[in-house]
Amino acid sequence: MVGLLLTLALTTTAGQLPVPTSPGELLGETVELTGDVRVETEPGVLVVARKNAVLRSGTSVLRADEISYNHTTQVAEARGNVLLVMRGLVGFAEHLTLDRQRRTLTAENANGEGAAFVQKENVSPEALAGMETAEQLAKAGKNAFSFSTRGLHIREDGAYELEGSSFTPCDCDVLTPTWRISTSSAKLTPDESASLTLPAVYVYGVPVLLLPWVYLPLSQRASGLLMxxxxxxxxxxxxxxxxxxxxxxxxxxxxxxxxxxxxxxxxxxxxxxxxxxxxxxxxxxxxxxxxxxxxxxxxxxxxxxxxxxxxxxxxxxxxxxxxxxxxxxxxxxxxxxxxxxxxxxxxxxxxxxxxxxxxxxxxxxxxxxxxxxxxxxxxxxTATVYHRGTDDYAGLALAYRQDIRWGYSLFGAGDVPRPTVFQELPTLRYALPTRPLLGPLNGGVEVELSRLSPLDQLLGDEGTDGIYWPLLPDADGTQGNGRFDPGERQARTRLDVMPRVNATFDLGGVLRLTPYLAVRESLYLYEVTRETSHRGYGMVGAYMDTELSRVFGEGANALRHSILPSVEVRAVPHVFGQGSPQIYDEVDAAVPENGFFQGQVALRQKLLARAGPTGTRELARLDVVQGVDFLERRLGETSGRILAVLGPVTAEARGRLDLFTPETEERLTQLSARIGWSIIRDRLSVSAGYERALASSEQVRRPIDMLLPPPLAPQVPDPGTAVSCSSDAAFVNKSIDRVLLGAETRLPFGLNLGYAAEVQRKDPARCDVAELFSQTLNVSFSPSCDCWRLNAWTRVGPGTTFDGGLSVTILNLGTFGR
Known part of the structure; x- marks a missing residue:
């Protein structure tokens, strides 16, 4: 019966053995008592067995140096090296008394304290019943839950009252757990709840959490207070x-x-x-x-x-x-x-x-x-209703964007001037992914009908400069005047259609050539001026690649070296209609008004090693990519990536250079590097990294239909920005060098330490101001059984910024703190 405490004190675990659910299961109608010495001190009433005494009844097996059973009072008493097995429940005691009529069980260990019990999983009840030693029972299966108690009373309503109890809901040492929850008394109602009086959480015997009373739900769907x-x-x-x-x-x-x-x-x-x-x-x-x-x-x-x-x-x-x-x-x-x-x-x-x-x-x-x-x-x-078939997609989407740059109320008064945000009201999309059409020809199409508009009006009312920035003065009084002025945005509906076809050809088993053709046509309706326009263009290109590889060695030590060269060219010869529509989203900025003709040459290499029976792991990689702008007759950005894994050390670097665009202020458009060293595997590691952060990444700068990004726009200083390098405003939109340092150790006894620091070097071309931007320290401790975890962290940021947290996580019971 005591085993029910285990089941109720936590959410049921997969594989956990069932426990007795009635007094009859604990002690059946018949009792079998055996031992090396068996004596009936009162014939038909009291039976005593000594030396390897075993009592079997119902689902219970009780072993001890001595066991006595009274048929009249239905009391069983065991003394010396007591082992109790009740299906999935195992108990260890020095003295145990079970009174079936009074529905009570008392048990204590050699020190006079409550006896230890554990709920087992991943082992059969029959296997447990056949084990004869405490060592065998302690090591069998997995411990789902352990507890100790002096006494247990089974009430008529099925509830359980315990005295002097403590429990540990995880796979820790049964007899000497590193932590426990102790309570002076507890009441448990099967499959409902548990109320604990004066509960205390002890870690290595030290109280870390004291509460006067706790009510806990003891099932997945029970109401109650949480941590x-x-x-x-x-x-x-x-x-x-x-x-x-x-x-x-x-x-x-x-x-x-x-x-x-x-x-x-x-x-x-x-x-x-x-x-x-x-x-x-x-x-x-x-x-x-x-x-x-x-x-x-x-x-x-x-x-x-x-x-x-x-x-x-x-x-x-x-x-x-x-x-x-x-x-x-x-x-x-x-x-x-x-x-x-x-x-x-x-x-x-x-x-x-x-x-x-x-x-x-x-x-x-x-x-x-x-x-x-x-x-x-x-x-x-966002809200979306869509249909997803085996080879197509159709959807209706609504999107609302809340501006969080300013402190305006979401449902504020309409007469308060504020920047206007354009919303998707709505967007219809249909996509037919690339699929076989005829012979080597494949094709697909994307169709989008979108309406962008403010919620409560039809125009952005930004003013003739097209910028509504509350901190800047309105030069000509057109901002927020309620009328449409040239340069302002207005509610707009756009139909965008883009069919595409491609074909793949094998050139002599050496090269693979994939030419492709796409057409994008966009129709615009502006709702304030009632004007219509369109923009259309054809996009043609080809991609050619191959792979050369060789395997060195055999079996588990084999290495595979691959060289993958590729060439791609893409062009939009001419843009018809409105070459440069007012930009609302990425489709409007897909191509420049005069079209483009670009190419990209890439050489990629990688070295792979075997990892397991079928897997591989990357030991080295070297990628070099060169862009070409044929219209401007110049080379574009050069990018590269290098990766190397040498034993416990992993190093990686990425970079992008724009060496050939005239009058460009920033030639180094991206640079990052990282090195990590696992000094002691799974125990001690250190890392260092470098990153140059610029105003915009290549992915953001590159239009969606082009191969190459445009050059970085020159950084025009704000007239209102202070020129002093001691002012934070001087570094707005300036490059920042970031150095990242980290170290982590996991000690064998469960203590984990982690440290991270970030050093920033702002505007190195002009001010070269370096500062320790942030430091973060993490400390956590968990025993080997991973039953609980104590975690503390703190972060010191710029200036006096400070943040931190402390949490205690108890398996199956939740997290206390942050």
């Missing part, structure tokens, strides 16, 4: 939340988490700051009501919201460091997230991914280090 969540950050300080889990049937559940953020104070009381302070309530609703024919959810999702009454002072929506006039409290704020997946049948699906903030600054207030990643100017929300 408290304690977090902290440099933005919002110490934060405490207490989740409450509520089941709403088999397919729905709800988690309510009231909490409080204690906040932090700005260095200057007269200035604004990031972060929140005040009471909050998080609500997470999850659902999966429909099941498909294979048992997988046909519909599932979650709705997660958080409301907070922010007590910090309000800020200027254009600058979070400046307080708003009068500095009232920010008041009620919040965010919401929706994730939905649904199979509609017949190949139709629906999906929604939405996240909205009550104001633009809330993202930075609640996201650690968001101030250093402000390139995320928008938070997207």
């Amino acid at each position: 408290p969540e304690v977090t902290g950050s440099g933005l919002s300080g110490f934060q405490l939340d207490q989740p409450l889990f509520l089941t709403l049937g088999r397919s729905y559940d709800l988690t309510l988490s009231p909490g409080y953020a204690f906040g932090t104070e700005p260095l200057e009381p007269t200035q604004g700051s990031l972060g929140v302070k005040g009471p909050r309530l998080s609500t997470e609703f999850r659902y999966a009501p429909l099941a498909g024919p294979e048992g997988n959810p046909a519909m599932e999702g979650r709705l997660w919201t958080q409301l907070i009454y922010d007590l910090k002072p309000e800020r200027d929506p254009l600058n979070y460091n400046v307080l708003a006039p009068g500095a009232p409290t920010r008041g009620l704020r919040g965010w919401g997230l929706l994730e939905h997946r649904q199979k509609l049948g017949n190949g139709f699906f629906a999906r929604a991914d939405m996240k909205l903030f009550s104001d633009g600054f809330l993202f930075a207030d609640t996201t650690t280090n968001s101030a250093f990643a402000r390139s995320f100017y928008y938070v997207p929300s």
Whole structure:
């Protein structure tokens, strides 16, 4: 019966053995007691067995130096080296008494403390019943859960009361666990809940968590309090939340988490700051009501919201460091997230991914280090209904982008001027992937009908310069005047069609040639001016490649060296119609108005070694790629990658050079390198890296239909930017050299240490300012059985920025902290 404690105290584990579910299973109608010496001290009433005594009844096997059983009182008592096996439950005690009539079990070890019990898995009940020594039982299978108790009472309603108990929900040493949860008393209701009085978590005998009382759900679908969540950050300080889990049937559940953020104070009381302070309530609703024919959810999702009454002072929506006039409290704020997946049948699906903030600054207030990643100017929300066939795709999508650069309210007053954001309202897509057409000919087509427009109007109203930047003055008064002026964006509908064909030819078994042809036609309708236009062009190209390889050695020591040269040319000879439409998205910027004629020559080499019976691993790689712009009669960017693995050392470098574009300020457009050394395998490793960060990557600069990116645009200094190298504004849009250092060690007794540092060298061409940008330290400890983990981390960022966290993770019980 005690084994039920194991099953109830954690979620059922695959492979875990069943335990007795009734008193009759613990001790059956008949009892068989054997031993080297068997004595009936009272004939028909009391039987005593000594030396290798064994009692068998129901599913139970009890072994001890001495066992007595009273048929009248139905009490069994075992003394000396007691071993108890009840199906999947194994007990170790010095003295054990079982009273079937009173429904009680008492047990203690040689020190007078509670006896040890363990729930086994990955071993059969028959195998356990046949084991005769404590050593055999301790090593058998895997320990799913272990506990100790002095006594157990089985109530009439099926609930269990324990005295002086402690338990460990994982595969640790049965008799000497490194940690435990101790409680003065506990009540467990099968498949429902457990209430623990004065529980304490001990690690190596040291209490690390004390609570007056805890209510725990003991099944996958039981309501109850979850582990408290304690977090902290440099933005919002110490934060405490207490989740409450509520089941709403088999397919729905709800988690309510009231909490409080204690906040932090700005260095200057007269200035604004990031972060929140005040009471909050998080609500997470999850659902999966429909099941498909294979048992997988046909519909599932979650709705997660958080409301907070922010007590910090309000800020200027254009600058979070400046307080708003009068500095009232920010008041009620919040965010919401929706994730939905649904199979509609017949190949139709629906999906929604939405996240909205009550104001633009809330993202930075609640996201650690968001101030250093402000390139995320928008938070997207999308909803899609689509059909996916075996060889085609058709979908309808809506997309909303929330501007989080400024602190404007999501549902603010309409008379507050703010930058206009264009949304996808809606987009229809149809795609037929490349498929065989006739002989060697393959083809496909993509069709897209999209409408981009603000939600509440038809024009961007940016002004004649086409830029709505609240911090810049409006030069001619056209910004936000409610009228369309030349240079402004307006609601626009575009139909884009792109068919393509290709064919692959084998040239003498040596070369492979793939010529291709594509046509893109875009039709535009501008909704304010009622103007229409189009842009069309044909794109022709060819790709030729081959592979030369040789295998050195045999068997497990074989090495394969491959050389893969390739050549590709691509051209758009002429652009018809509106050569350079106003750019709204990547399709509008797909090609320049005069077309292009470009080529790319690549030579790639790799060295592979065997890894296992069928796998391979890469030992070395060398890639060199050269671009050519035939129209401008110059070479384009040169790129390369090198990788080498030499025993425990792995080194890699990437780079891009633009040596041939005239009047280009930045020739080195990309450079990164990394080296890692596993000094002691799985125990000690170090790494170092270098990266030159520029204003834009090659993937962002290269238009979607071209082979080569355009040269980097010259960096024009802002007239309002300070020229002093001591000012952070002097480094906006300037190159930054980043040096990354890291070290990690995993010690045999479970202690892990990790350290990472980033050094930045800003604007090396002019200022050459170096600083230790950030340092991060991680410390974690976990025993060899990996039952629990203690993790602490801290990060020191630029200036006085500080962030950190502490968490305790208990297997099958959750994580306490952050």
